[in-house]
Amino acid sequence: MLINRKEIYIEFGDCDPGGIVYFPRYLEYGDACTNALFARAGLHKAQMVKTYGIAGIPMVESRARFLVPSQFGDTLLVESCIAEWGRSSFSVHHKLFKDGVLAVELFEKRVWVARTAESAEGPVRFKGQIIPQEVKDKFSGKSHTGRK
Amino acid sequence: MLINRKEIYIEFGDCDPGGIVYFPRYLEYGDACTNALFARAGLHKAQMVKTYGIAGIPMVESRARFLVPSQFGDTLLVESCIAEWGRSSFSVHHKLFKDGVLAVELFEKRVWVARTAESAEGPVRFKGQIIPQEVKDKFSGKSHTGRK
Amino acid sequence: MLINRKEIYIEFGDCDPGGIVYFPRYLEYGDACTNALFARAGLHKAQMVKTYGIAGIPMVESRARFLVPSQFGDTLLVESCIAEWGRSSFSVHHKLFKDGVLAVELFEKRVWVARTAESAEGPVRFKGQIIPQEVKDKFSGKSHTGRK
Amino acid sequence: MLINRKEIYIEFGDCDPGGIVYFPRYLEYGDACTNALFARAGLHKAQMVKTYGIAGIPMVESRARFLVPSQFGDTLLVESCIAEWGRSSFSVHHKLFKDGVLAVELFEKRVWVARTAESAEGPVRFKGQIIPQEVKDKFSGKSHTGRK
Numbered sequence: 113m114l115i116n117r118k119e120i121y122i123e124f125g126d127c128d129p130g131g132i133v134y135f136p137r138y139l140e141y142g143d144a145c146t147n148a149l150f151a152r153a154g155l156h157k158a159q160m161v162k163t164y165g166i167a168g169i170p171m172v173e174s175r176a177r178f179l180v181p182s183q184f185g186d187t188l189l190v191e192s193c194i195a196e197w198g199r200s201s202f203s204v205h206h207k208l209f210k211d212g213v214l215a216v217e218l219f220e221k222r223v224w225v226a227r228t229a230e231s232a233e234g235p236v237r238f239k240g241q242i243i244p245q246e247v248k249d250k251f252s253g254k255s256h257t258g259r260k
Numbered sequence: 261m262l263i264n265r266k267e268i269y270i271e272f273g274d275c276d277p278g279g280i281v282y283f284p285r286y287l288e289y290g291d292a293c294t295n296a297l298f299a300r301a302g303l304h305k306a307q308m309v310k311t312y313g314i315a316g317i318p319m320v321e322s323r324a325r326f327l328v329p330s331q332f333g334d335t336l337l338v339e340s341c342i343a344e345w346g347r348s349s350f351s352v353h354h355k356l357f358k359d360g361v362l363a364v365e366l367f368e369k370r371v372w373v374a375r376t377a378e379s380a381e382g383p384v385r386f387k388g389q390i391i392p393q394e395v396k397d398k399f400s401g402k403s404h405t406g407r408k
Numbered sequence: 409m410l411i412n413r414k415e416i417y418i419e420f421g422d423c424d425p426g427g428i429v430y431f432p433r434y435l436e437y438g439d440a441c442t443n444a445l446f447a448r449a450g451l452h453k454a455q456m457v458k459t460y461g462i463a464g465i466p467m468v469e470s471r472a473r474f475l476v477p478s479q480f481g482d483t484l485l486v487e488s489c490i491a492e493w494g495r496s497s498f499s500v501h502h503k504l505f506k507d508g509v510l511a512v513e514l515f516e517k518r519v520w521v522a523r524t525a526e527s528a529e530g531p532v533r534f535k536g537q538i539i540p541q542e543v544k545d546k547f548s549g550k551s552h553t554g555r556k
Numbered sequence: 557m558l559i560n561r562k563e564i565y566i567e568f569g570d571c572d573p574g575g576i577v578y579f580p581r582y583l584e585y586g587d588a589c590t591n592a593l594f595a596r597a598g599l600h601k602a603q604m605v606k607t608y609g610i611a612g613i614p615m616v617e618s619r620a621r622f623l624v625p626s627q628f629g630d631t632l633l634v635e636s637c638i639a640e641w642g643r644s645s646f647s648v649h650h651k652l653f654k655d656g657v658l659a660v661e662l663f664e665k666r667v668w669v670a671r672t673a674e675s676a677e678g679p680v681r682f683k684g685q686i687i688p689q690e691v692k693d694k695f696s697g698k699s700h701t702g703r704k
Binding site: 273277278284 | 568569572573574575578580628
């Protein structure tokens, strides 16, 4: 199973008046780490969207546990993997470590979607598509480490 | 039980290259709605923190369901309430409606904390405190509506 | 000359560890106020882009003066107007008042652009277009006030 | 004169519905690069604030020129230096290059401030302080390169 590791440096602007990371930023980190995980699997988002004719992999559910606060100047090490594949959805699991201690845990459920073509003028609507087996196969390799 | 209603207007800058709200923004909306719920209960955050000698009400768990995407120019109506009170923690439930349809649901578990005083130089650490009954009582009123 | 007035409520998440608005947020407020100014003139961005076949009104220059810091819970009143029209560019001026005092001043130079069609795969490139006189005329009315 | 070089990777969440970096993000990048420049000079912000008894180095003026749009997946190389030292203020100049081409230029005027102590309850107010010569001297070295 492919695990991607990515370092996140906490910037001043990511922190709130309490001096700790403003919690929605963690979900931004997680999103960046999911994109990095896919890139590590050879699936750069911009290219992947074209290759498979999808609109993207939007989030349908998210869960987070905030265990240890982090501050400006901290560096978090994030380990990301696909926790589960469904037919048209999948789950991503991120573990954010601070000095070796699990600080935040994120779970994302995302869907492999096309944009429905009712009308270009109408509101954006998505429809789940079957995830190609070759996409899933790209994540079955062994751990790749590095900055991405 | 106190329910606060707040309108959120989706700005251009809240949306991603897919043209829909970038999902971490929803957690920012939820945070603003929790602060508005407390303000509606007479507990303005800046004042509350001083009155009760706490460091804040940081998030320890969050859960979100993204059901219908929203776009620049949409207005969401958010209904917020305290779903459950614990001894030193509590849960907030936000329902975000778009044109009367439930579009996003957010659950927040927060803790009533003091900052531990090991040292001013050290990393930020929090410790749960017992939530005063008078705080809980302020949310037992009936529905208040308005823009806050 | 059309002047739009819009209130901005400072949220907790807009503030930095110093307890004041993180300065890039002011440029987000300005962007929202420019969109509100155009909407007040009858030019809702999403519709305007379709009507005139443009890609948008991207920023090419920005200038800001930060005079008085603001904090969570403050409400700013923003006055926005078109300061100058060029052939394919224009300047927007925002004055952000806190309790009647000028707190921040923002200047935006934006261009009325089409997306160049070299290739759908290539990087995004824009090309200035002549701003229609009817667009400019919509801003010559008198002051409109309200929340938008 | 000390010049710091820092790479910025453009994340999906930094981009707007037009598919390009949402311009206020560039000011966040600049803020991160100013902090990295100071860190390169041996002045880590959190430590510097304590050592010199200041509240920070808030922005009083900012200017930006947006020349070439960037997109998700691009990497910008940022060169940052102190352009000018005043008695209690200083200017930072950032040049953001994309594939060797100047894409964005940022100018920041910041002040070396203490927090005025009128009252802990009142609004945040800052007062400029004389910048110590030893601080200025730390930036007179030659170019340091690296990831920070």
